[in-house]
Amino acid sequence: MTYERSAAEDLLYREAWCLDNKCWEDWLALYTEDAVYWAPAMDGDEGWTDDPDKDVSLMYMDKAGLEARIFRIEGHDSYATDPLPHTAHLVTNVLVHGEQDGLTRVTATWMVRTYARVRGGSVRGGLYEYGLRETADGLRIATKKIFIHDDRIVGPIDVYNV
Amino acid sequence: MTSAQELVDDREGENIFRVHRSAFTDPAIFDQEMAEIFGRTWLYLCHESQIAKHGDYVATQIGTQPVFVIRGSDDDIRCFYDVCSHRGSRLTGRTSGSAKTLTCRYHGWCFNAEGACTLVRGGDEAYRPEDLDRMDTNLRPIEKFGSYKGFLFGCLDADAPPLDEFLGGAMPFIDLMTDQAPDGMEILRGESRYMMEANWKLQTENSTDGYHVATVHRNFATTVGYRETLAPEGDSGMAKTEASRILSLEKINSGGYDVGNGHMINWADRGNPEAGPSWPQREALLQRYPAGKVKWMLERGRTVTVFPNLLLNDVASSCIRVWRPISAELTEIETWCIAPKNEAPEARRARIRKYEDFFFPASLAVPDDVRAMEGAQIGSEALEDGWNDLALGHKTLVDGADDAAKELGVTPLNSNPGREVETPFFAFWREWVARLTP
Structure with a gap:
């Protein structure tokens, strides 16, 4: 079934809220157990890599990988993520494209403003492609693909700031 | 100005080796490094697999100088200053790409993948043949270019030792x-x-x-x-x-x-x-x-x-x-x-x-x-x-x-x-x- 845009928007906004408010367990719960989280790398000036088994991605993770990212943050032992910057996700232009391979395809545009005292503010942006699936717990994220438009990246890229 | 020698306290007999931290901060030292190191030593450019076919190129820099590495029709790989011989525009518009003819986006002069100028737009009407000879319209190769096992290096010092000797x-x-x-x-x-x-x-x-x-x-x-x-x-x-x-x-x-x-x-x-x-x-x-x-x-x-x-x-x-x-x-x-x-x-x-x-x-x-x-x-x-x-x-x-x-x-x-x-x-x-x- 294909969802109304409002249902998809609720889920995407909730994900942004969880990340910006550092509610990590709630954030992880938005993903299905078989979730795939993928930020392809750039290939040339206009393209992105498209085969995670043959090309390098910026991030390509299953749910265990996402949980490990939270473990890393909460351990307070990573120089890059302690102290953790403030983030503000702006998620907009949400569109539902119908169903494919049992998932509801949703796209959106994002900008994240990150602020850390040590390096000040920065803004990055790009596009999201989601595959959403209805579960017993409600609508959940089965796939998320993040196109990060920024090159010559300043500061770390991690799940909390894209 | 402090010299590099004064910034490295290297006393072998006394088991002392220290580096003064201004080596990381002094802009005058930085300028010296760009001239004497990045302007004169062999530097890695790219790997030959990135330019597998005729016309494939990678644009990069040697120190402050824009350069590009390109595979020619003869399968040889060359490296040129990434500068139009006419009025100095950077020729490549991408970090990497493929072009058997590079056309300057500014005034339309063309160069082949071997660096030869193939078109001076309007040149026949505007120049005498001796003008074009004097101008040397071909692209300028960098001073030294070499490969070791597919890793491509360039150097702007014509008197630098061969790549093998450097490595x-x-x-x-x-x-x-x-x-x-x-x-x-x-x-x-x-x-x-x-x-x-x-x-x-x-x-x-x-x-x-x-x-x-x-x-x-x-x-x-x-x-x-x-x-x-x-x-x-x-x-x-x-x-x-x-x-x-x-x-x-x-x-x-x-x-x-x-x-x-x-x-x-x-x-x-x-x-x-x-x-x-x-x-x-x-x-x-x-x-x-x-x-x-x-x-x-x-x-x-x-x-x-x-x-x-x-x-x-x-x-x-x-x-x-x-x-x-x-x-x-x-x-x-x-x-x-x-x-x-x-x-x-x-x-x-x-x-x-x-x-x-x-x-x-x-x-x-x-x-x-x-x-x-x-x-x-x-x-x-x-x-x-x-x-x-x-x-x-x-x-x-x-x-x-x-x-x-x-x-x-x-x-x-x-x-x-x-x-x-x-x-x-x-x-x-x-x-x-x-x-x-x-």
């Missing part, structure tokens, strides 16, 4: 990577460029620094270890990491070498070599190379830091890293995953996942390195009389080869057992002083 003692260690690949090596698709708000030499040191691994990358090891407990079946075989070794309290057979010309080696026995992507090639490699060399290829992780700004890393995965100075406090870093051509899909997949785990600005390790180096930059600004003491390991330093080097049949200038040593840095800093001293 010198680093070559056997580069071979340890390339000789794993009977069909040659290739750069994988997927680029990464990131900025570090710190001096470029902090990255040179960090690349060969075994001492920071147990502190900065402790978090990498615990995080990956935790992830393996979540998916034990998924992280078996080649997917299994070697991260736990970082936390190991056991003494790991390891060491550091000064191999001359400013090049540095740091190595450590691998915790789990059979999980390495090239391990299935072991029998074939033993047919071709001495057992000591194969042991070095497959059972020892290596960082090869080539003066001044190249790292070839062959550990759990394989990485090329280049860092380009922008200013004394800002550096652009670029990395690529390099792998043997025709690698089995399982090995390739494992190599890529381990590369993403460690080597990208979105990884579980590089962001922590960058933050550590940026912290060092801030601290380097602090004191008038701040010195970095690099004598760690001085006590165990030996001239010439240690047992491991003898297994490979090489003789470094000096060897040091243990990865937690800073003595390989002497190679870099002595070369740095020599090049900045008139």
Whole structure:
């Protein structure tokens, strides 16, 4: 079934809220157990890599990988993520494209403003492609693909700031 | 002005080796480095697999100079200043691309992939033939250009020694990577460029620094270890990491070498070599190379830091890293995953996942390195009389080869057992002083 845009928007906004408010367990719960989280790398000036088994991605993770990212943050032992910057996700232009391979395809545009005292503010942006699936717990994220438009990246890229 | 010599307190007989922190902050030193090091030494440009076909090019920089590397119709690879011979516009519009004819976007002059000017638009009407002869409309090749095992280097000093002579003692260690690949090596698709708000030499040191691994990358090891407990079946075989070794309290057979010309080696026995992507090639490699060399290829992780700004890393995965100075406090870093051509899909997949785990600005390790180096930059600004003491390991330093080097049949200038040593840095800093001293 294909969802109304409002249902998809609720889920995407909730994900942004969880990340910006550092509610990590709630954030992880938005993903299905078989979730795939993928930020392809750039290939040339206009393209992105498209085969995670043959090309390098910026991030390509299953749910265990996402949980490990939270473990890393909460351990307070990573120089890059302690102290953790403030983030503000702006998620907009949400569109539902119908169903494919049992998932509801949703796209959106994002900008994240990150602020850390040590390096000040920065803004990055790009596009999201989601595959959403209805579960017993409600609508959940089965796939998320993040196109990060920024090159010559300043500061770390991690799940909390894209 | 303070001289480079005054900034490196190198007293061999007294076991003292210190670097004054203004070496990382002084803009006058930076200008000297751009002229005397980046303007005159061999620098890595790209790998030949990135320009496989006629017209394929990669645009980059040598120090402050824009250059591009392009494959010609004769299959030769050349490197030119990336500047139109007419009025100086940069010719390439992309970081990489393919063009059998390069057309200047400004006034439309054309050049072929061998650098010859093929069209001066409106030239027949506007110039006499002798005008065009005088102007020399062809593209200017860079002064020196060479390849070692597919790694392409350029140099703007016509009097520099040949590339092989410059690479010198680093070559056997580069071979340890390339000789794993009977069909040659290739750069994988997927680029990464990131900025570090710190001096470029902090990255040179960090690349060969075994001492920071147990502190900065402790978090990498615990995080990956935790992830393996979540998916034990998924992280078996080649997917299994070697991260736990970082936390190991056991003494790991390891060491550091000064191999001359400013090049540095740091190595450590691998915790789990059979999980390495090239391990299935072991029998074939033993047919071709001495057992000591194969042991070095497959059972020892290596960082090869080539003066001044190249790292070839062959550990759990394989990485090329280049860092380009922008200013004394800002550096652009670029990395690529390099792998043997025709690698089995399982090995390739494992190599890529381990590369993403460690080597990208979105990884579980590089962001922590960058933050550590940026912290060092801030601290380097602090004191008038701040010195970095690099004598760690001085006590165990030996001239010439240690047992491991003898297994490979090489003789470094000096060897040091243990990865937690800073003595390989002497190679870099002595070369740095020599090049900045008139």
